[in-house]
Amino acid sequence: MSEGGDSAALLDTLAAALPPERAEALRAAYALVRSTMPAGYEESVSGRMICWSVPLALYPKTYNKQPLMFVALATTKGHNALHFPLLYMSPAHDAAFRAAYAQAGQKLDMGKGCVRFVSAEGLNEAAITNAIRPVGVEDFLAAYERARSGSSSQA
Structure with missing residues (x-):
């Protein structure tokens, strides 16, 4: 994982514009994702999102010629969001994620792969x-390739 100089600056900018509770939550999410990220992903800024992506040097054949996003952190007018493309590419990962929230008795506010x-x-x-x-x-x-190929055996 690369250093997050630009992302730390963006985090400060985003947090400064939020109410204290949301700013604290944004910082907590950033710290959690950053401390959990496996080696090989690159931390960067894309617009107003902090992204952890597969570097183009490792996988250049993306659909939009941009690094393939694994996780992103953003904030909108009404909420913060963690984006997990893997959750909509992999039914198994999605089910495990939702089950963890259910087991904890926590309310999950989620779209296809966006946790608000x-x-x-x-x-x-x-x-x-x-x-x-x-x-x-x-x-x-591998999950991305399966999803792009339309394979029904998504892990």
Whole structure:
């Protein structure tokens, strides 16, 4: 993982514009994702998102010629968001993520792969850690290739 100089600056900028509870939650999510990220992903800024992606040097054949995003952190007018493309590419990962929230008795505010939260209490550390830590670059690329090919045996 590369150093997050630009992302740390963006984090400060985003947090400064938020109410204290949301700023705290944004910082907590950043720290959790950063501490959990497996080796091989690159931390960068894309627009107003902090992204952890597969570097183009490792996988240049992306659909948009941009690094393949594994996780992104953003904030919108009404909430913070963690984006997990793997959750909509892999039914198994999605089910495990949702089950972790259910087991903890936590409300999950989620779209296809976007987890919305306004406070640190809205983050399920176990679910987020389990969605990130065991997924090395090779595993993520395999899931991406399966999803792009339309394979029904998505892991």
